[in-house]
Amino acid sequence: MGRCSGHRSEGFTVGSAELTTFGQWGKRSDMLVHEQEPFNAEPPTDALAGQAVTAVDTFYSRNHGPIPQLDPAAWRLRVAGLVDRELELSLTDLQDRFEQRSLVATLQCAGNHRSGLLEVRDIPGEDPWGPGATSTAQWTGVALADVLTAAGARAAAAHVAFSAPDISTLADPAQPYGSSIPMSKARSGEVLLVLAMNGQPLPAAHGAPVRVVVPGYIGARSVKWVQGVTVQAEPSDNYFQATAYRLLPVDTDPDTAGPGVGLSLGPVALNSAVLRPADGAAVPSGPVEVSGYAFAGDDRTVARVDISADGGSTWAQADLEEQQSPWAWRLWHSRLTLPIGRAEIVVRAWDSTGALQPALPEHVWNPKGYVNNSWHRIHVTARS
Ligand SMILES: Nc1nc2c(c(=O)[nH]1)N[C@H]1C(S)=C(S)[C@@H](COP(=O)(O)O)O[C@H]1N2
Numbered sequence: 001m002g003r004c005s006g007h008r009s010e011g012f013t014v015g016s017a018e019l020t021t022f023g024q025w026g027k028r029s030d031m032l033v034h035e036q037e038p039f040n041a042e043p044p045t046d047a048l049a050g051q052a053v054t055a056v057d058t059f060y061s062r063n064h065g066p067i068p069q070l071d072p073a074a075w076r077l078r079v080a081g082l083v084d085r086e087l088e089l090s091l092t093d094l095q096d097r098f099e100q101r102s103l104v105a106t107l108q109c110a111g112n113h114r115s116g117l118l119e120v121r122d123i124p125g126e127d128p129w130g131p132g133a134t135s136t137a138q139w140t141g142v143a144l145a146d147v148l149t150a151a152g153a154r155a156a157a158a159h160v161a162f163s164a165p166d167i168s169t170l171a172d173p174a175q176p177y178g179s180s181i182p183m184s185k186a187r188s189g190e191v192l193l194v195l196a197m198n199g200q201p202l203p204a205a206h207g208a209p210v211r212v213v214v215p216g217y218i219g220a221r222s223v224k225w226v227q228g229v230t231v232q233a234e235p236s237d238n239y240f241q242a243t244a245y246r247l248l249p250v251d252t253d254p255d256t257a258g259p260g261v262g263l264s265l266g267p268v269a270l271n272s273a274v275l276r277p278a279d280g281a282a283v284p285s286g287p288v289e290v291s292g293y294a295f296a297g298d299d300r301t302v303a304r305v306d307i308s309a310d311g312g313s314t315w316a317q318a319d320l321e322e323q324q325s326p327w328a329w330r331l332w333h334s335r336l337t338l339p340i341g342r343a344e345i346v347v348r349a350w351d352s353t354g355a356l357q358p359a360l361p362e363h364v365w366n367p368k369g370y371v372n373n374s375w376h377r378i379h380v381t382a383r384s
Pocket residue numbers: 059060061062063064065107108109110164165166177178205206207218219220221222223224225
């Protein structure tokens with residue numbers, strides 16, 4: 001038993017807020033639902049545009065199994081593995097025994113904008129996410145680093161693994177969701193055990209009562225409904241760490257590849273998207289406001305965004321908005337003058353290392369369809 005267990009006080013109630021908006025999981029009615037079960041949905045790009053922080057009812061939802069409805073009073077977090085003291089923490093332990101921290105961070109699914117890769121070649125069994133598998137929230141909770149310190153995590157241990165109760169039949173074999181991150185990231189202070197999202201108790205769809213948020217890493221590492229934190233020498237052997245969420249060589253068959261093949265994804269690759277106008281929209285000719293996001297993972301930041309109104313022949317620099325935190329996307333906007341007729345609007349970004357996004361989806365296509373960070377192109381028709 002941990003030194004933090006057994007403490008009692010009033011906690012907030014979790015999971016009651018999501019019936020006030022449309023849909024079973026509290027999402028707006030115009031979400032693009034890729035799957036009802038497991039629930040996978042992204043907002044229309046217009047709903048993300050111009051909002052530094054995404055409303056909870058608009059935030060994308062990515063699930064590999066059924067969304068569990070956990071009893072917050074019964075919930076416990078077990079901290080074990082290479083630690084001096086195993087801990088078993090209740091929700092009130094997290095609230096009362098640890099400093100509460102808040103930060104704004106963007107979550108982005110590694111499958112964000114897979115739709116662009118599908119135009120190159122089919123990717124069977126994976127959802128055609130657009131650029132809306134990216135959203136930003138203010139997250140409040142406890143630093144994982146503080147909990148690791150309380151447990152006396154051994155300095156030599158290189159990884160911290162997270163486990164959850166939602167069982168995915170998409171895994172082979174079927175298993176609960178899990179992942180891991182390097183100890184250096186786990187100790188960094190920005191990785192949170194989150195209890196609240198945009199100032200409200202975390203809703204069920206986003207991991208109530210407690211989820212991990214790993215700023216700057218692919219969304220898959222931010223385990224929802226977390227109930228186990230294990231300090232260990234090796235990365236997690238969970239299917240979603242060892243087999244899925246890996247960048248496979250182009251000629252690899254993902255159905256037979258097995259664990260350990262290809263590149264394990266962690267920090268988010270530099271990417272950007274046009275959010276407004278919407279792809280396919282009719283717009284007035286003359287000046288039109290164009291806006292979107294750019295995002296650079298982990299220790300990099302977005303340094304420059306270029307926008308083209310002619311398919312990439314000529315470019316202008318977009319105006320960058322203030323970044324809410326080092327872990328948030330960078331919103332940008334620009335005013336383009338469009339001639340009457342069809343136009344291809346393209347966006348591309350540079351990060352603080354001087355790296356530019358790759359131009360074409362052909363260059364980044366991979367068998368599972370992750371990390372499509374090629375330049376985002378949309379088509380609009382300007383009318384007189
Ligand atoms: N327990 C659990 N955690 C999970 C997942 C899941 O299916 N189960 N999906 C992951 C993936 S792939 C992403 S992109 C993010 C999405 O978080 P959101 O649904 O809050 O947007 O959660 C991650 N955490």
